[in-house]
Amino acid sequence: MKRILWFLPLIVAVAIGGFALWGLVADRDPSRIPSVLIGRPAPAIALDPVPELGTPGLSTADLTAGGRPVLVNFFASWCVPCKAEHAVLSRLAREHGVTLYGVNYKDKADDARRWLNDLGNPYARIGWDNSGRAGIEWGISGVPETFVIRGDGIVVHRYVGPIVGADAQQEILSALREAGLKEPAS
Amino acid sequence: MTRLVSLVLIVALGLLPMLARAVEPDEILDDPKLEARARAISANVRCVVCQNEPINTSNAGIARDLRILIRERLKAGDTDQEVLDFLVARYGDFVLFKPPFKPETWALWLAPFVIFAAGGAGIFVMLRRTGQRDTAGPEKLNPAEEEKLARIMQSDNPEAES
Amino acid sequence: MIPEVGHLALSLALAVALIQSILPMLGASRGNLAWMRSGQSLALVQLALVAIAFGALMWSFVVSDFSVRNVAENSHSMKPMIYKIAGTWGSHEGSLLLWVLILTIFGGGVALFGANIPDALRARTLSVQGWISVGFLSFMLFTSNPFARLVNPPLDGQDMNPLLQDIGLALHPPFLYLGYVGFSIVFSFAVAALIEGRVDPAWARWVRPWTLAAWTFLTGGIVLGSWWAYYELGWGGWWFWDPVENVSFMPWLVGTALLHSAIVVEKRDSLKSWTILLAILTFSLSLLGTFVVRSGVLTSVHAFATDPSRGVYILLLLGIAIIGSFALFAWRAPAMEGGGLYRPVSRESALLINNLLLATGAATVLFGTLYPLALEAVTGEKISVGPPYYNAAFVPVMLPMVILAGIGPFLSWKRADLGGVLDRLKLVAGVSLVAGIAIWAVTTEGSILAAASIFAATFLLLATVQEWAWRIKLGKAPLSESLRRARNLPRSAWGMSLAHLGLAVCIFGFVGSTIWKSETVAFAEPGSTVEVAGFELTFRGSERVKGPNYEAIRGILDVTRDGKPVTTLYPERRNYTFARSQTTESAIRSTVLGDLYTSIREPADENIRNTWTLRVVYEPLVRFIWLGAALMILGGLVSLSDRRLRVGAPARDRRRGMAAAPAE
Known part of the structure; x- marks a missing residue:
């Protein structure tokens, strides 16, 4: 017993070293926080449409209306990475039959309209979150962020940052498929 | 962003804090009591997009949104705990600078007391043993040790001088 | 050309360090005196080579040689000269070079000033120092070469982060490193002693000046960083328990424990293995700090430009060293116990409890700093540990230590009369209690922690003064006798009193600036006034000013009190053109009673124009923090000067002379 005491510093040092090594090599982003929403019903949402855009707004009922999984994407015209993922989202909606809803986060209506007109509008519905309150309800830390919602309204996946690159697309697609996405036979 | 310091070398770091902006005049509540509560709460809520600072001193947009939200909820009559619960429900325990006491953090909260108690117990055992040696053992000192002891007493004990 | 010279010097230094890490050690185990003594010349040659490399890098900064990548990324031709020089250690690579320079300075110091250390111990110590050199020189040469050239040098540099272009921060790293790295020599002494298998009072005496020097520098480094953050970050905070702060604070706590436990080894030949453990721990925590700051494993305000390969290399170095x-400790230390007998109530026990409290405090900080990482590794859950945790877990542990620091010096070695001592401190305790209760009564929230802190600090302050007065028999003997006694008081005793006073003064500053802080935030247009803590500030407007590498807008604030003009303050908002970033330069009116702290910036809401967000903070007693730290540093220096007197003159003889003095 006494003998072990002398080894105590060594044991503690090895343990700390182990955690430090894990911190270095593990595939982790120290600044990312896990979402508390996963496995829980999507937060209530009731957003007006972006003025004069023509795309309908977004409310909680819309999330479960089709009984199929939906993708909820928080975006803004001032967000550069959003531009990068825009093409990917468009393709998901067009080619994979994904129901894509958008939340336009803290944006000016004019800017949002111009942005969507320039790039195209893949969103079936867009809620205008001018105050950023919906963002807080959903616990986002910035844009873009994307959530996969199952047909019964449960949040099953969250993606932080732009969905670009094959891995990210695959991650989103498999989450959608697991949630029951029916893709059009192509 | 922040306050603080760097200690270490900040110097070396390439990226660094932006500067404190913190609470803005247009956010402040008229009721000083509510405002004080809002400050106290937001000093302990971590900004989710910043590195390691409270929303109180952060100039990130979302920090400002949260400061305003906290004030709205206080005005609506929430208790401090209800405001914190509201934030935790959306962002998780991560936003609390004071980690809640729960099984995952027992070790964190209890560690100081356990370490102190273990060390204290160790010292107690040790002192008792040397104490026993002390009372049992003056005659065991050999003359050389006695002399050494006397010398130490003489040279190091300030009272020996007086 | 010059950078290549620097690079070559570094490579040679590595070669020398390799020899230094083996030859003297071998000499010591074989009894070969020439080999043992080679350590001294090797350490000096290594110092010279690293100094050449450091000079070469500094030269590149001074002449703005932008073909060196490090210079191009961290300097600009328009930058003021002092910050060009400070730019030498303003980047990861450069600061590492400074780290190694200081390592070799301490090695050289042992070579030059260690004449009274036995050859074998000195040889082994220098070899261990050589191991550390090899690790860090190779790290620098293989992963972070400060002299790397650019194929296409830019016309001008990218400038240094403007927050770093500041005198406080220019001096902060050298001092911090002198502390951090200074503990390396204590570590080397400890490892050498373990290898030798012998620790005795003489060992403690040789180690003491180095510990004291490192501790003094570390204190200075931490305070400079805190002071810088206070005035430069525009918020008036001086400590936030950020991981990078914590990692510099832990070596300080453990180093402080070491300083005290080494006294027990020196005077009483006891607590030996514990002291060795502290010596290893202090430097290990310094290394941990280096790792945390340079690897990015913890989220901190000061995340480094993260490079996992660097992190892995440092972790490897750390792993081997620590x-x-x-392991050596576990193997050799058990044989080392022994030594003096003492009663549960004695100076020894008091120092033991002081060590327990400091160690518990350091462990608490370590736990708080690393727990989020550990929890994430185990459960994937992320939590934050911030100031409320440390206020609840760390501060209560420290308060008894503060009180103990007041009582301890009264206790005699071996066996003390606690009742008698407490009886003598009755008055001091009573006054402190009144002070604590008064604070509790006048603060609106009635903060127990603040009241307890004031009680402890007042107690320490008064008890320290009383102990000093008792030593020189102030009032009990004729004044001339007291003055003579004060003069003859060992410098180390003076040092202790000063450092303990400093701690007490610091605590007044901590508490005062926390509980009585008052703050006003307002939109300011020309003519608007705000009132804080009895001061009235009138915003007269703003004007443009131009600096060497920045442009600024500065606000003009007339400060009056009771209608009488006090001063005019000029807080600035600077825009650094080349670095493309902005800083807030606070304007502070500082008095002993408190600081009136002002800063301006643009409102957060973009729709609000033609106005400034003016922040005015009154921080009472905040100067006490810097003053207290200065006292601690002074205490360290005074105590150090005592040691120098002792070199070559065995303390015991000198003391005997002193003890004989009263008989004259």
């Missing part, structure tokens, strides 16, 4: 030395 695990190796702890």
Whole structure:
């Protein structure tokens, strides 16, 4: 017993070293926080449409209306990475039959309209979150962020940052498929 | 962003804090009591997009949104705990600078007391043993040790001088 | 050309360090005196080579040689000269070079000033120092070469982060490193002693000046960083328990424990293995700090430009150094106990409890700093540990230590009369209690922690003064006798009193600036006034000013009190053109009673124009923090000067002379 005491510093040092090594090599982003929403019903949402855009707004009922999984994407015209993922989202909606809803986060209506007109509008519905309150309800830390919602309204996946690159697309697609996405036979 | 310091070398770091902006005049509540509560709460809520600072001193947009939200909820009559619960429900325990006491953090909260108690117990055992040696053992000192002891007493004990 | 010279010097230094890490050690185990003594010349040659490399890098900064990548990324031709020089250690690579320079300075110091240390111990110590050099020189040469050239040098540099272009921060790293790295020599002494298998009072005496020097520098480094953050970050905070702060604070706590436990080894030949453990721990925590700051494993305000390969290399170095030395400890230390007898109530026990409290405090900080990482590794959950945790877990542990620091010096070695001592401190305790209760009564929230802190600090302050007065028999003997006694008081006793006073003064500053802080935030247009803590500030407007590498807008604030003009303050908002970033330069009116702290910036809401967000903070007693730290540093220096007197003159003889003096 006494003998072990002398080894105590060594044991503690090895343990700390182990955690430090894990911190270095593990595939982790120290600044990312896990979402508390996963496995829980999507937060209530009731957003007006972006003025004069023509795309309908977004409310909680819309999330479960089709009984199929939906993708909820928080975006803004001032967000550069959003531009990068825009093409990917468009393709998901067009080619994979994904129901894509958008939340336009803290944006000016004019800017949002111009942005969507320039790039195209893949969103079936867009809620205008001018105050950023919906963002807080959903616990986002910035844009873009994307959530996969199952047909019964449960949040099953969250993606932080732009969905670009094959891995990210695959991650989103498999989450959608697991949630029951029916893709059009192509 | 922040306050603080760097200690270490900040110097070396390439990226660094932006500067404190913190609470803005247009956010402040008229009721000083509510405002004080809002400050106290937001000093302990971590900004989710910043590195390691409270929303109180952060100039990130979302920090400002949260400061305003906290004030709205206080005005609506929430208790401090209800405001914190509201934030935790959306962002998780991560936003609390004071980690809640729960099984995952027992070790964190209890560690100081356990370490102190273990060390204290160790010292107690040790002192008792040397104490026993002390009372049992003056005659065991050999003359050389006695002399050494006397010398130490003489040279190091300030009272020996007086 | 010059950068290549620097690079070459570094490579040679590595070669020298390799020899230094083996030859003297071998000499010591074989009894070969020439080999043992080679350590001294090797350490000096290594110092010279690293100094050449450091000079070469500094030269590149001074002449703005932008073909060196490090210079191009961290300097600009328009930058003021002082910050060009400070730019030498303003980047990861450069600061590492400074780290190694200081390592070799301490090695050289032992070579030059260690004449009274036995050859074998000195040889082994220098070899261990050589191991550390090899690790860090190779790290620098293989992963972070400060002299790397650019194929296409830019016309001008990218400038240094403007927050770093500041005198406080220019001096902060050298001092911090002198502390951090200074503990390396104590570590080397400890490892050498473990290898030798012998620790005695003489060992403690040789180690003491180095510990004291490192501790003094570390205190200075931490305070400079805190002071810088206070005035430069525009918020008036001086400590936030950020991981990078914590990692510099832990070596300080453990180093402070070491300073005290080494006294017990020196005077009473006891607590030996514990002291060795502290010596290893202090430097290990310094290394941990280096790792945390440079690897990015913890989220901190000061995340480094993260490079995992660098992190892995440092972790490897750390692993070898720390695990190796702890393994050695587990193997050799058990044989080392022994030594003096003492009663539960004695100076020894008091120092033991002081050590327990400091160690518990350091462990608490370590736990708080690393727990989020550990929890994430185990459960994937992320939590934050911030100031409320440390206020609840760390501060209560420290308060008894503060009180103990007041009582301890009254206790005699071996066996003390606690009742008698407490009886003598009755008055001091009573006054402190009144002070604490008064604070509790006048603060609106009635903060127990603040009241307890004031009680402890007042107690320490008064008890320290009383102990000093008792030593020189102030009032009990004729004044001339007291003055003579004060003069003859060992410098180390003076140092202790000063450092303990400093701690007490610091605590007044901590508490005062926390509980009585008052703050006003307002939109300011020309003519608007705000009132804080009895001061009235009138915003007269703003004007443009131009600096060497920035443009600024500065606000003009007339400060009056009771209608009488006090001063005019000029807080600035600077825009650094080349670095493309902005800083807030606070304007502070500082008095002993408190600081009136002002800063301006643009409102957060973009729709609000033609106005400034004016922040005015009154921080009472905040100067006490810097003043207290200065006292601690002074205490360290005074105590150090005592040691120098002792070199070559065995203390015991000198003391005997002193003890004989009263008989004259």
